[in-house]
Amino acid sequence: MVVPILCKEKAPQFINWIKRLHCVVIGPGLGRDPETKEIVSKWLEITKEQNIPIIIDADGLHLITEQPHLIKGYKDAILTPNIAEFCRLFHAMRSEQPQKPILMPSDISTLSKELECTIVCKGKVDKICTSGITVECEVEGSNRRVGGKVIFYQELLEYLLTG
Secondary structure, eight states, X not given: OOOOOOSTTTGGGHHHHHTTOSOEEXXXXXXXXXXXXXXXXXXXXXXXXXXXXXXXXXXXXXXXXXXXXXXXXXXXXXXXXXXXXXXXXXXXXXXXXXXXXXXXXXXXXXXXXXXXXXXXXBSSSEEEEETTEEEEEOXXXXXXXXXXXXXXXXXXXXXXXXX
């Protein structure tokens, strides 16, 4: 369900919606407007207070790259970056300039432990890390993750989280 309340006047309505949700997905179509990021930051805090799982992708990952404290330590958070998004977040956590998108085998585990959340790094081989355990999915899929596939992927994760 898409919640159409991303403006300051309607943002307080989120508290009414949150009680009906089993999972919150933040990112696709979010944009990078400072007011929107401020609203979503507050929503993340409310969602965590309610112990609701959070899946973060796309522009939501951009927000987390700028403010990793928003999900740090929240074990019910899943970040779903592609390799370029992962590298930006990984280097931001070290106050480094982003390097070429090169992923070392231990990087996902390191970041997952630092943020204390699950990371699903999408690529030719998807890498999933949680609680220090990393698994890889080498099943060939589409060369691109077009809009509908991304939404399906997130809905699948939501289903697995909330059963």
